[in-house]
Amino acid sequence: MNTYNRCPMPSAHKRLMDCHAMWHAMANSYMEPETFRMHLNSLIQGLRNVTFLLQKQKSELPDFTNWYSEFQDQAKSDPTMRWVVASRNRVVKESDLELLSEVKVRWVADWANKQERTFTFPPRMPSKAILASLLSTPSEKRKGVVTVSRRWVDRALPEQELLNATRKAFIRLCGLLSRAHDACGIGSCGLADRDPECVNGILTADPLSCMDINPGSLQDHFDLSAMRGIGEIYxxxxxxxxxxxxxxxxxxxxxxxxxxxxxxxxxxxxxxxxxxxxxxxxxxxxxxxxxxxxxxxxxxxxxxxxxxxxxxxxxxxxxxxxxxxxxxxxxxxxxxxxxxxxxxxxxxxxxxxxxxxxxxxxxxxxxxxxxxxxxxxxxxxxxxxxxxxxxxxxxxxxxxxxxxxxxxxxxxxxxxx
Incomplete structure (x- = not known):
């Protein structure tokens, strides 16, 4: 038998893989507000559709009521999962999410001295202009390293950056489908890999290394002593x-x-x-x-x-x-x-x-x-x-x-x- 046919819930599983690919598309468009908004809307709907597709198969899945009810109870107490449900309804029935662009600035003088502050700046404002604005006060210290990090948040979930929030939801759904596979006696169903190459059918409750919620591409670093940038090479x-x-x-x-x-x-x-x-x-x-x-x-x-x-x-x-x-x-x-x-x-x-x-x-x-x-x-x-x-x-x-x-x-x- 083809390993693809062994998946007990191929529609839900493939939709979860879609979400993985959509997450990367959203991350890659982080500095393009309209494209980012488009991919975010698609990802939120995709995350919600995983559970819809799973529920459609409940009569075919062993012990569905017990393990799915347990997931629902956990999701109701999880602010991120509640946000996904509410956001899907907003996107489909009302309007786009209310995105807020923030800049987080970290100043490090030495191991013991660090300060972090969050500001609101236009998403396309250059980091050098942001730094110039922050250092316009004569009393500001010229020692150590300053890091300027850009982040998108939704007004309904202001304490979480959106790459992080959507990744949390993805991990939670991976755990759900993993539980469903175990109930069917199938640990791995071998769905075909996709693009990008990290998108595969593996289900894990641990964060994937490819889903970087703190990418270097969204940060700029400045040596205040030398007044020059510091680059990262990986x-x-x-x-x-x-x-x-x-x-x-x-x-x-x-x-x-x-x-x-x-x-x-x-x-x-x-x-x-x-x-x-x-x-x-x-x-x-x-x-x-x-x-x-x-x-x-x-x-x-x-x-x-x-x-x-x-x-x-x-x-x-x-x-x-x-x-x-x-x-x-x-x-x-x-x-x-x-x-x-x-x-x-x-x-x-x-x-x-x-x-x-x-x-x-x-x-x-x-x-x-x-x-x-x-x-x-x-x-x-x-x-x-x-x-x-x-x-x-x-x-x-x-x-x-x-x-x-x-x-x-x-x-x-x-x-x-």
Whole structure:
């Protein structure tokens, strides 16, 4: 039998796939107000039609009343799902949604100092003009990084940006159809893939990595100290099993067992020590977790400290997009054994300490539940570049709420509550 025919609810399932494609069309037209409005209207109707089409098949679906009633009860208590129902009625029977264009401005001076404010500007107003307007007050500080983010909201759901709201509804419906497939004894029905290539018949209750609710295309970043823009470059490297096997042999390591970022930190440090000894350096690596599963990993580079501030705030955006609940970082860092203050009483960062600073390998892990661990392995470079590593130690009294470099991620987790 053709796998396509095995789907117990092909009309509803295909309509959900339509919604996935429509979501991307809407996201791609974010800066074109009329096109965005058109795709939003279509998406809202598509989301609502998934449940209509499912209800038409209720007599053919096992135990329909029980699992669908459970979904309805959950949807009634969900502001996003109530908004979808009301919005579909408005679009079909009354008028377009009342869209509001907003600009969110984030100013970051350092790890401890951040401000966010929301303004209303015309959707096509250039970011430089927005920045000039915001900095027109002489007292405004000229330090750190400013990020200008554009966002559409509906007047009936002002607390949620529309990419985020519609993605939430899509995820909720994925869960519903997944439950329906399970009731029919079919885990995967193999509907044909579509364009864009990420649109397929897979049903998951977790956020899809392709549905980025904080895309870089909707943000502009400015270095206030240098008064210039900061650009983002993202390069995707496909997985290559042959290269992975070669790396295992080079460093004498094996794959990591399942575990959360706290459990894996010592194993990752052992691995990182071997890489540093062999290669004489270690790149900055980020692992994002959901439970005991690594859902994304990548390397980060930054030209200077302001770019580093920006990189970690963009990392917080990615944590929110993927609903990651754990993070693990591997990096080289400057390390000191004491604290010194400048003439204003501020602690001098290790990077600015000069000759009394040392190099160290650092593995830092944290979870949304409040756990944190910081492992440090000091090292020195000998003649001919040889690395002399000291014993790894655990940094004492690491408080989840006070980890400077991870503060953007910790703040975002609190906001996500």
């Amino acid at each position: 390069t995707k490297v496909p997985y290559d099993e042959a290269k992975t096997a070669k790396a295992r042999k080079r460093y004498g390591v094996s794959d990591f067992p399942p575990g959360d970022p706290i459990e894996l930190a010592p194993l990752v440090m052992d691995h990182a020590r071997k890489v540093l000894s062999r290669d004489k350096h270690h790149i900055n690596v980020v692992w994002l977790f959901r439970g005991n599963e690594v859902i994304e990993n990548f390397a980060q580079t930054y030209a200077d400290q302001n770019a580093k501030y920006l990189a970690f705030h963009r990392l917080a955006d990615r944590v929110e997009t993927l609903r990651a609940d754990g993070i693990l970082l591997i990096a080289e860092m400057w390390y000191v054994t004491d604290h010194k203050q400048d003439d204003k009483g501020n602690i001098i960062p290790a990077r600015d300490r000069g000759r009394d600073r040392r190099e160290a390998l650092h593995v830092l892990s944290a979870t949304r539940e409040g756990e944190a661990v910081s492992l440090i392995a000091p090292f020195s470079r000998k003649l001919l570049g040889t690395i002399q590593l000291e014993e790894t130690f655990t940094e004492g009294d690491v408080e989840h709420k006070s980890i400077g470099i991870l503060s953007p991620i910790l703040d975002r987790w609190r906001e996500m509550e």
